[in-house]
Amino acid sequence: MKCYELQGPSGIDGLALVDKPVPTPGDGEVLVRLKAATLNYRDLITVKGGYGSRQKFPLVPVSDGAGIVERVGPGVREFAAGDRVIGSFFEGWIGGEPSEAKMRSALGGSVDGVLSEYRLFPKHALVRTPEHLSDIEAAALPCAGLTAWSAVTKLGGVRPGQTVLTQGTGGVSLFAIQFAKMCGARVIATSSSDAKIERLKKLGADFTLNYRTTPDWGKKAREWSIHGVDLVVEVGGVGTLNESIRAVRIGGTIAFIGVLAGPPPPDLRLPLMVMQQQRLQGVTVGSVEDLQAMVDAITVNGMxxxxxxxxxxxxxxDAFAHMESGAHFGKVAIEIG
Structure with missing residues (x-):
């Protein structure tokens, strides 16, 4: 089988296409013929060696993939050859609260990922693909989709009539818009591109802001929502945290996910966060049970x-370079089959 492998932190050009034998499934294992993968910003950081000494080499990168069951090992009755499946981001986090042990097996990071024609999965780490989704669409779900689901529904607890603010047009942000609308919430969406803003409106955003031409977008979002937004899906990180704090209502939540916006400003508004009793909630994907819950909701809603x-x-x-350019609107996908 062919797969891409990182031998070291040598960047996009260091991705090597190598040949390896097709693995044989053992007890409780499922051999999946991967059909599609999608990229996350975390994959780009990994390829560039951004995780330093924690990074495993050699490594098959990329966490998000979907495919078809090729063969099952002894003791596997949950799946059969021909079933369409999605692999979970954390193979060892089946359910319950996160822990160091559960989060140790992150695909495309601490263990080999999905940029390969075949991969073995433990049977408990697979979820069936919704019938209405293609393999490429399904491959968008394990990291970006589940991160947004956790931010908006599981940890954010968004309810009908509430207001959610999203940042940019990457995979997590667009999923967050879709899940927020699914919950009956209003959405404020930001982007630096007026053309992308028009697409955000078509996706369901109720109010949009160009954060380049409106640098005080947090203040504007608070004014539009009257008392402040209930949840910010913060993918920018500390570089955008000040405006997120300004946007959030008293007692509201900032779901802290990304690191896209660079270093913190010198006047970080943490005292305001304290005075308004806001909650800063870290979000790191989710469990296999969370993935199944999200897939069930997507299936019912036809999302x-x-x-x-x-x-x-x-x-x-080329796919990595396109993602690095920031020109994308939604997920950058790779067709493997």
Whole structure:
């Protein structure tokens, strides 16, 4: 089988296409013929060696994949050849509260990922693909989809009539818009592109802000929502945290996910967060049970992920470069089959 492998922190150009034998499933294992993968910003950091000494090499990168069961090992009755499946981001986090042990097996980080024609999965780490989704659409769910689901529904507890603010047009942010609307919430969405803002409106955003032309977007969002927003899906990180704090209502929540916006400002408004009793909630994907709950909701609502562009398996470097450019709207996908 062919797969991409990182031998070291040498960047996008260091991705090597190598040949390996197709593995044989053992007890409780499922061999999946991968059909599609999608990229997350975390994958780009990994390829560039951004995790330093914690990074495993050699490594098959990328966490999010979907495919078809090729063979099952002894003791597997939950799946059969031909079943369409999605792999969970954390193979060892089946359910319950997170722990160091449960979060140790992160695909494309501490263990090999899905940028491969075949991969073995433990049977407990697989979820059936919703019938209305293609393999490419399904491959968008394990990290970006589940992170947004956890931020909005599981940890954010968004209810009808509440207001959610999202940042940018990456996978997590667009999923967050879709899940917020599914919950009956209003959405404020930001972007630096007026063209992308028009697409955000079509996706369901009720109020939009260009954060380049409106640098005090947090203040504007608070004014529009009257008392402040209930939840900010914070993908920018400390670089955008000040405006997120300004946007959130007293007692509201900032779901802290990303690191896209660079270093913190010198006048970080943490005292305001304290005075307004806001909650800063870290979000790191979710469990297999969470993935199943999200898939069930997507199936009932007929929701479809937003796919920006699909690259062939021999265009993996181009896919990473496209994501790095920031030009994408939604998920950057790779067709493996």
């Amino acid at each position: 479809k992920p937003v796919i920006d562009r699909t690259f062939r398996f021999d265009q993996v470097r």
